[in-house]
Amino acid sequence: MTLQSAENYQPNYKKQIEKFNELYIQTRSKYLVQFPGRYITMNKKHSERVFALNDSMLKKHLEGSLTYGIFNGGYFNKFITFDVDFPEHAMARWATLKLIDVLVRNFLIFRKDIHVSLSGNKGFHVDLFFDKPLPVEQVRQFYDRVIDKVGPLQGGQIEFRPSWTQGVKLPLGIHQVTKRRCWYVDNLTLEPIESFDYLLGVEPMDTTAVTDLDFGLTEEQTQEFEAVAAETNISVNVLDQSAALQKARRILEAGRLTESNTRHNTTFTLACFFNSQGFERAEAVEAIMEILLATPREYFSKGSTPDFWLKEAKRLVDYAYDHDLSLGNTGKPVKVYRSEILAILQAGTFKQKQMLFAMLVTSKRYGPTFYLTTSTAMKMIGTNSRETVQNAIKALVKKGYVEYRRKGEIDRARSLELGRPRYKPNKYRLLLDESAADEPSVEVTNESTVVEVARQLCDVKEIRKYVKRYEYEHRWR
Missing domain, CATH: 1.10.10 (Arc Repressor Mutant, subunit A)
Incomplete structure (x- = not known):
């Protein structure tokens, strides 16, 4: 692909935005906005005045008038950023090149799958994009193994991004403090590639290079799961868990579903609740089935059967327990x-x-x-x-x-x-x-x-x- 310089080329924003959506965007309800003095976290679920992150905002980011950052969805990552942060640019270069060498030599990552961009200050962002979403804890384990191979770093750090609580700035925007464009760079020399076209050639990598475990979810299924999890508000990463806890209490007191067509959400919420209370898996499944079987049939969608409820209860309980998802106040004083x-x-x-x-x-x-x-x-x-x-x-x-x-x-x-x-x-x-x-x-x-x-x-x-x-x-x- 021939890259055109930024001096005489206006980027095709539509294609750039499509790539942002494909590679980076996991949730639109929560995002970062960088201002000259600080970052502000915007969360649509906490304020009706907040707009969801949309394509017009991504266009503003590329134009340089506003700078945005993104979070993961809470449970899955479709990419990882190694955020190389050092006070001295020379040390940041050295650490970034060492990180890239470890990814290539020790983890057999193809160099074509390693995408590096300027942070806009003195550091770099090293991105790997996955061909299917991976559970956060698996990506975090991969990060830990990589950092262990990189070894001790004096005077700086390489941080894991993005999570639900720590976002990462999108590339190709303007750093609002230094006013520098956050270009991608050559991953051999770390020299800037001053073109918006670079992103158009980026493709996700095979996830087996990161983990041998195929989690078995398509991106559509992952998005559905993230939506359910966000709606029930049960992740330990989510700041306000009181609504889900109150919902669980109401259902347990009633001994049945309290709203129609809520079986899936309720099963997931209760699976996390029973995990936080120390139930064994079988006990959690039994308690959930007791509630579902005591619920009038008109509360369920047409064709929904107890056999299917049991299968789903076992699946969601296994997921909550395998990933140690807890509900509400488990660690709260x-x-x-x-x-x-x-x-x-x-x-x-x-x-x-x-x-x-x-x-x-x-x-x-x-x-x-x-x-x-x-x-x-x-x-x-x-x-x-x-x-x-x-x-x-x-x-x-x-x-x-x-x-x-x-x-x-x-x-x-x-x-x-x-x-x-x-x-x-x-x-x-x-x-x-x-x-x-x-x-x-x-x-x-x-x-x-x-x-x-x-x-x-x-x-x-x-x-x-x-x-x-x-x-x-x-x-x-």
Whole structure:
């Protein structure tokens, strides 16, 4: 392809924009705009005044009047950018050439598939485009392997782009601080190719060079998945997860779908929810099927069958668990009050205290009525004994700290399928008195223990008042 210089050639914006859309654009709802002093993230889902990224904006980018950057869709990448960032241009050149050499020699990437552009400041962007979308974690693993081969870098770094939280500037625009055009460069010499035509010759590479795993999704299927995920708002990369969590709570309370034609979205949301609560895969599938089977048939599209629901439930649960997608507040600190800890101190044995503390945190994260399987409870209190868990919960119920909202209910459909009794996960509700808003409290995370929190909120005398001497000596000192 003969490249024409920028001095005497007006680019064919239509073809350029088509290439941007083919190679770079994954989501139009969230993007970056560069201004002389800073980048601003625009998100259409957070403001109705924000326009979706469109072809007219991409034209402005090529004209140089505005400069845009893009994010991935949250779950998949159709390309990777190695963002080479050094304070000195000479070091950035050296690191970029070393990176390219590693890609060619160690990872057998064809040089024709390595596309380098100026960042507009002192660095470079090294892009690889994929012939099918790849899960983000696979692309990230590839990046980690490459950086490991590149080795230590003094005074700078090579960063992974794009993700849902960290975008990357599109090439061929004007850097709004330095006012330099971000041309592509020759990947042997790093000399600028001052032409807009370069992009027209770029083609995606075979993804097997990056990963041996074929994920099996077409780009259309990936776009559908991204749309569902964005609509249900469940990714840990998404800033506001409250809507999806509230949706899950409503469905669990109702015990069935609450809106028609929402089976797919609901199944995916609940798969992530049950993963965050520590359910085993089979338990998650059973809980989802229980909800679907309890839903009136008119809520489903015509021709939709329970066999298909089960197949989809298994597929979406496997996806959520394989990619460790969690819903809502899994890692979010919750506030525990002094009166709650005093109640826990009086609960009985140390395991019962642990169990009540774990249930308290769970209820604060997922709502007053919550699921809890025996396997999840075992993990919560660090025991391999199902009997220990069951005895602890029975004791808490008997003492009035907890009540069953559902207990020992047989899943009839699943039992018939398996040929043996199969029980639905129990539901619980805490019966602790409501705390006063002005009483002492602490923020509690997944790593916090009942001992640590009690020590923060109570003095030694109070703890010893409720804890037997042997337990105190072995657990609390």
